[in-house]
Amino acid sequence: MLNNKGPDCETKGDEHSISLEDFLKRFDAGIEGLTTRGALKRLEICGRNIFENIGSESVLKKYFKQFNNFFSVLLIAGASLSYAAELLDPGKGNLYIAIALFGVVILNATFTFIQEYQAEQIMASFRQLIPPVAKVLRDGEIKEILAPELVVGDVIFIEEGDKVPADGRLIEENTLKVDNSSLTGEAEPQLRSLECTHPNILECRNMVFSGTLVLTGNGKAVVYGTGHNTQMGKLATLTEQTTSVETPLRKELNNFIRIISIIAIFLGISFFTIGFVTQDLFLLNLIFAIGIIVANVPEGLLPTVTLSLSLASKRMAKRNALIKRLESVETLGSTTVICTDKTGTLTQNKMAIHSMTLGFEQIDVSNGEVPPDILMKVAVLCNNSRLVEGPSRYKGDPTEGALLMYASKFADIDLMRENNTRLKEYSFDSLKERMQVIYHTYPGEQESYLKGATEVVIKMCDHILMDGDEVPITEDDRNKLLDMHLKIAGRGERVLALAYRRADEEIEYDTGFTFIGFAGAVDPHRPEVKDAIHKCHQAGIKVVMITGDHPVTALSIAKNVGFSSNGHEPVMITGAELDKLSIDELSKKLKAPYIIFARTSPVQKLKIVQAFQSRGEIVTMTGDGVNDAPAIKNADMGVAMGSGTDVARESADMILLDDNFATIVNAVEEGRTVFDNIKKFIAYILTSNIPEILPFIAFVLLSIPLPMNVQLILAIDLGTDILPALALAVEKGEGDIMKRPPRSKYERLLTPQVLLTSYGMKGPIEALAGFTCYFAVLLDGGWTWGQALLSNDLLYRQAIMAFFAAVIVCQIANLLVSRTRIESALSRNMFTNKMILLAVVSELVILSMIMFHPFANKIFGTAPFSMEYLVLAMPFAILLFVQDEIRKYYIRKGSLLAKTFLKW
Secondary structure, eight states: OOOSSOOOOSOOSOTTTSOHHHHHHHTTOOTTOBOHHHHHHHHHHHOOSSOOOTTOOOHHHHHHHTTOSHHHHHHHHHHHHHHHHHHHSTTSSHHHHHHHHHHHHHHHHHHHHHHHHHHTHHHHHHHTTSOSEEEEEETTEEEEEEGGGOOTTOEEEEETTOBOOSEEEEEEEEEEEEEOHHHHOOOSOEEOOSSOOOSSGGGOTTEEOTTOEEEEEEEEEEEEEOGGGSHHHHHHHHHHHSOOOOOHHHHHHHHHHHHHHHHHHHHHHHHHHHHHHHHOOHHHHHHHHHHHHHHHSOTTHHHHHHHHHHHHHHHHHTTTEEESSTTHHHHHHTOOEEEEESTTTTBOSOOEEEEEEETTEEEOTTTTOOOOHHHHHHHHHSOOOEEOSSTTOEESOHHHHHHHHHHTTTSOHHHHHHHSEEEEEEOOOTTTOEEEEEEEETTTEEEEEEEEOHHHHHHTEEEEEETTEEEEOOHHHHHHHHHHHHHHHTTTOEEEEEEEEEOSSSSOOSSOEEEEEEEEEEOOBOTTHHHHHHHHHHTTOEEEEEOSSOHHHHHHHHHHTTOOBTTBOOEEEEHHHHHHOOHHHHHHHTTSSSEEEESOOGGGHHHHHHHHHHTTOOEEEEEOSGGGHHHHHHSSEEEEETTSOHHHHHHOSEEETTOOHHHHHHHHHHHHHHHHHHHHHHHHHHHTHHHHHHHHHHHHHHOOOOSSOHHHHHHIIIIITHHHHHHHHTOOOOTTTTTSOOOOTTOOSSOHHHHIIIIIIIHHHHHHHHHHHHHHHHHHTTOOTTOOOOTTOHHHHHHHHHHHHHHHHHHHHHHHHTTOSSSOGGGSOGGGOHHHHHHHHHHHHHHHHHHHOHHHHHHHTOOOOOGGGGGGGHHHHHHHHHHHHHHHHHHHTTOHHHHHHTOO
């Protein structure tokens, strides 16, 4: 009978260990289930069995939030002022300026919105783990209801092939076995029972958990946790509440935009005030202020960054790295620590038996020596994997699969399993570290087969198989076997001890076994990994291995792939030690150059990530399970295996399609190249700011006709500069790209050196070229100093066209010299980057359109001029190229002055 207190909706974590009577009393439940009416009341109290987003917003609200940033507000203000100027003085081209500026704002907001929207798919992937329907006992009958309608106290029925709909405690089971790998990362199928078998609720056999899969058998359970109160729900909440770390590139772009915008606003207001005081013309000076702001703000920067990152992500996809968040491409380049799984990432995930012993004697595996029947029985029957067709070759635990592959060379596995009937199984768990099965064997006996950790199995043995006889095992024998185990594990093999005994009952035996021998399985490391790790060391990146393997095995694999050099041995930290360490204590241990985390559960990854981040490291974390999701999301760069769970892939910034560590290193190189290239095109784009700003300053201070209008500025920022910037974005990295230390998190995109190079060296040359051509056209046309010219005057339109053309000619030279930051641009073949040629052609085409097309003349206020004036710009273009080559030459020579003031 149910009491009237009502259910306890919150879980306490001890539901597995209290008595069934206390359990049912706590949740006001009974084995007869609930009534429909009672279930509806509980639904109101405890809520639906779903994962809901916390504080979710409408799509429209999220989109408009993207306009609430400094850059967008600045451009919207500029667009609004331009539109106001168009209303006050129509036909001067201000409408086109307003449209262009507002278009840039929409483009940037849309891009950011798409990135954030993709992050919401993390919760969607968690929801997919809850099955749509569930079988439940209601009103004394078995009914099928929607899984979200399940409540605490419901009695659910589960069977083979079902996905468990909620967390529950078993009240009946019939050879029930579940796959908890999506929750715990444990690949071994878990047998269920009605007894409490482990202090850890996740490993206790009397529990079933939401989102896990029933492999065999069936059972009944009383629901005690639904929605966010399930183990899966707690992970979902943790993942949702875990802060996604802002990418270094996003921080840098925000910093860059803030500085440039402050400069633009300051100059705009200053010269508006000066112009208004000296000329007392409000509208003219308003348009002038807009021009100053537009000239300073690189409107094409964010679209160019977005496009360049998209191109980089496409290149990486061809190398088996799928980028989900474009900005994270660059994050890889600033990575200082890579935390990587071992199996399948550093190794090939092709486990195979490498060594086999019978007692103290080695069995010659390489030459196909036939093992004894009893060893084959234990290998095949104390095993839950199965052989399948296809490249994977087996389903189940890799080590068990390797045992089956080995045994299949000498015996018919299917026939062996048909002739022997399994009566009972005691599954492997991390507490007991063993698996035991009871079989009815041919010709009618019962035997128990055992496999597991060496130290555990040896303690359970009182005999050892030697020369076909069972002889009593001595303490000296046990020590020799432990030494043999360490020797095999030292070769990087995962070692299992095998034993058997006669079984009189279907119980789990602790003693009386006869030790048979060892099976050593090896997962060979990927041949390209050693070079990849060496590359990381050269690049100043620390590689950390995280594995569930024995420390000796982990250490052997680590050394094989390059986890030691110059006398530095890896620091080993086990999962048990990790649990006892505080974040501060762990942080001190993380100073070591080589670190291995062994016997570590995937859920401990979050602690490792946070410990590294507390030391100021930029962390890349790999993972593949649901319980890896919080760590993946919290890392600066989350990397999921392509073979991993949907939740891990949704949480990650990058997915490894081939699960290969070398792919991460390739991606790091790409990320560093991306940052280098972004700096290149920022320096390229900023250079044209000077010839865009100085005409307005000269207009106010020298009272000359304005040499460059706002339309032409936008033609440079959103037209002629875009494709060249993209061409720089796809440049290959320079020779030392993976020999430098990771860039500091404090390194800026916009540095004094970049400003000096662009604003103090190349920019003035371009401005001088523009003024030279501008005044040449004016003076040859009969203009005299102080003479005013209307905006529709043919001579004026030709003069500003000449100024614009001179800037474009110099920007072509700037493009060619900007292909490298330190190496000589002359070392780059023009045909290695075909986009450079395309960019030059595009600049010339745009220049020709603005100069000769009547419609473009109307929009930009220009007119054709004699091409002989353009020749005047050529010496300035050559000067720009030569002076930047000299700058790079002195940096390469190690000049302290050049490195301090000119290296960017």
